[in-house]
Amino acid sequence: MNNLTPRQQFILSTVLNEGDFNIKRLQKDLDISERTILRELSSINKTLKKNSITIFNDENMNLSISGNKENIEEIKKSLDMVPIPWLLSKEQRQIVIICELLTSKEPLKASYFCHKFNVVMGSVSLDIDNIEERLISKNLCVIRKRSYGISIQGSEWNKRNTLVELFFDFKPFEDLIAFLYDGKIDPIVKALFNIVFGNEAIIVVKNILKNIDFDYLKGNDVKYFSLFVQILLSMKKTKNEEIIYLPQEIKDNILSLDEYKKIQYLGEILKENNIEIPEDELVYLCLYLSDYKHFFNNKHFIESDINYENISKEVTEEISKKIYVDIAKDEQLIKDLAQHFRQTFYMLNLGLKVINPLINEIKEHYSELYKIIKSTCRLIFSRYNFKIPPEEVGYITMHIAVAVQKQQAMSKNIKVLVVCPSGIGTARILCSRVKAQFNEIGAIDVVSLHDINSETDQNNYDLILSTVPVNFKKKDNLIVVSHFMTEADIENISNFIANFKANNNEKELELFAETKDNTVTNYEYELANTMVKNFQLKKSNSESFTDLINFIVEDIHEINIGTDKDVLRELIFKREENGNVVIPGTHVALIHTRSDTITVPFVGVYRIDKPLAMKSIGFSTEDIDTFIVMFARNNESNYILKILGKVSVSLIEQKEFVEMLKLSNTIDIRDYLINIINNEEED
Structure with a gap:
């Protein structure tokens, strides 16, 4: 068998030792296509022909070997073991x-x-x-x-x-x-x-x-x-x-x-x-391997005062607007997401890999929802200098999908009206039978034949069941049934429910279509213009982080953007002490906070001659010589916050932007900021 390639020897050895098995096993082991395996099997069979041995594959691609037992044993003994490293992709x-x-x-x-x-x-x-x-x-x-x-x-x-x-x-x-x-x-x-x-x-x-x-x-x-x-x-x-x-x-x-x-x-x-x-x-x-319950009050760990519940609410509110399902009021979802975000922030701060074995299936099964959540979370996570990995988006998608399905299930319980002239006792028996037979049935009301038109005028019923023929203005949701629910009745109701679900599923597809937010006011546009016009690039000879922050606070106070220097200084230091401000691997840091001492949103860049060693992901440090500063008010508009989010995302995802902040002049950086703001890709 030495004339066989290592991969062919591996396939033959597997067939000889495993007995009957499906071709998918080899696809997974060797990471090759079905066509390639069939081609290899054809070559193997040509070699085996002289030994009167054949490898067969049936219509389901199950492999088996046939031939003289003595010849098969002889091949087993002569087949040299192929080194597994030779078979790797x-x-x-x-x-x-x-x-x-x-x-x-x-x-x-x-x-x-x-x-x-x-x-x-x-x-x-x-x-x-x-x-x-x-x-x-x-x-x-x-x-x-x-x-x-x-x-x-x-x-x-x-x-x-x-x-x-x-x-x-x-x-x-x-x-x-x-x-x-x-x-x-x-x-x-x-x-x-x-x-x-x-x-x-x-x-x-x-x-x-x-x-x-x-x-x-x-x-x-x-x-x-x-x-x-x-x-x-x-x-x-x-x-x-x-x-x-x-x-x-x-x-x-x-x-x-x-x-x-x-x-x-x-x-x-x-x-x-x-x-x-x-x-x-x-x-x-x-x-x-921590279970994430323990967070430590020192600069090496994630912010202990981050309000994860508020982050959860912000995420769910943004997603609700895009999928037309109000998940922001789901208290259990908010609680679950808050706990999950606590874990995620911990892992990302330490530079740990988020593992999600189901990520490919999630992307395929919830493709539209996944895209919406990815877009939303990119903006929100970027405020904490995190590039949200696909695996994390996948976990959030699972949480959101469960909440959406729960709401849809609640809203899609079929509302039924029972018309039964035989009396309330008979009607209740029929209602019980219907409830027991069909889980999809929600509320059931009972009405006399005399009151059917007035009842249907006041309430919108998905299905009307009547034990007698009815001259009713709307016929497409009326089914005449026996008091005792025959097999034919059950089949008719089942068909109706199946069609009802299919029609509603078509409507569901529309839930996950993103819509443009056309509610931005002229004032917000002018505010964005002011922010761009106020952009400034400054150089400082500060030799410590404290000196630099003092320089920045004094600078924006002079241009009437910060009214209370002490409050702003304290907020910045608190952010730096409790969380990571470094954009890993860039030598750039993002300083941002929100305060009512800010008169208008502000973006600026400050460079220093002598780099500062600052904490980065995990327990590593990085030399930082460029600081991008973003300030907003506590009650800032959603439009401005999205703009600042886009800038944060660009810091993490666009190397060109980072290099520009470090080397370019004021005009070029301002032009790039305008391009970021005008980019509608993530709107």
Whole structure:
């Protein structure tokens, strides 16, 4: 069988050892199309013909093998085991390369990867180019030199967050979790874990996790899988002497949590297995896997005074306007979203990956709603310098979709009128039968034959059931039924309900059509014009953040935009102390607040000669030399807030805008701001 390619050998080996199975299994394992597999099967069968063996596929694409048993056994023995790394797709190969570089103590040579993946040097070189581009957004840098090899440089925090994210990108979540729970293990997933961590360490951690009850992770397989990966990573990093170090005040807070006791117990069990994990590593595990109930009153963590309920209300009010469903009054939704946003802000502040295994299905199933929520949340999250990831939009979409469906279900209960001349007792029996038979039926009223016209004039009924023929002005929603509900009656009512639902579903599609907001007043347009005209670019020789804020406050006071310097100064400092103002990876910070001491909304840019080291995502710092300032009033109009939101989004998503803020002149920046305001894409 040596004349078969590695992929063909893998397919043949799978068919020989698995017995009957569907072709989709190979599609998932090899990440190739059905057509490619059929082509490979044709080539395999040509080789097998001389052995009187054939691989069949039926109309459902189920594969099976037929032929002489002795010949089949002989092929099994002669078939060399194909190295799994040879079978990886280009994307999977690059993920494995990154994982190895992130966990290797020493630089690795390109020739090492050529041999491992059975590819030429040119392929590895292209892989490294793609990897280098991919890691820029993670604040990681690829170093490669001919005599040195290849390595990845950056903070330990960013390296670990990236590695966990890569595992979730490697294969569908069901394959990953099956590996953890020892289900039907995907050989490619197994190969990834063995390459990165080694089989011995994996077995040890699996056995330990089986004997520790992490009750606060119950029902959260994503978190549990993350714990599994992070433990293996801590073991590997400790062995490489690449321990993560956290600020002392963070450690002190974590050590007092109940959750830490479980992690501490985990450390003791590892120690019994001759695996020593330092305290900083255990604290990191607890921090990473926190249930988000604990927020710490220091500058390293997310704002403890953010009103998440207000954010939830703002989100639901904006979405309600666009889908014509008033979800803003749903108290349970507001509460659930507030808790979810608390978790999200925590994760994004620490630079942690939001994992959502259902994101592709959500995008497909709720495509229009997803787009609306993405547009709304981009503006709102940008105020906190967060670029909202698709996975997070997906979770919010799920919350909103449930609320919308609940409202629609309540509004779509079919309202029924029963006409029964035989008396109230008979009518009640009929009502009970109808209620029991059809869940879609909501309110049921009973009326005599004499009063039917007056009753229908006063109330709008979806369906009228009568036990006698009725000369009624509206016939399309009238069904004559027996007192005892025959099978024919049930079928007629079922058909009516099905048609009723279909007609309403067509109307539902209109719910998710965005509408232009034409309620902007001339005053608001003039206010926006004033804000653009007042834009200014200033340079300061401030050598501390305090000096800079004093400079800014004095400056806007002089142009009569800020009336109370002390109040404004206090609000700015509070925002900086409690939350992240840095736009990660840009050397630019956003300073914004709302106060009634502001006379008109204001946007300005302030540059300094000597960069300031300021806190960025996680526990990293970044040198900042450019500050964009945005001030608004407490009762600012929705139109102005949307404009400021667009500017915030541009800071996060448009590199050209960021570079302009750092290097361009007043006129060019002002022109760019006008383009941002006039861009209707997200309106």
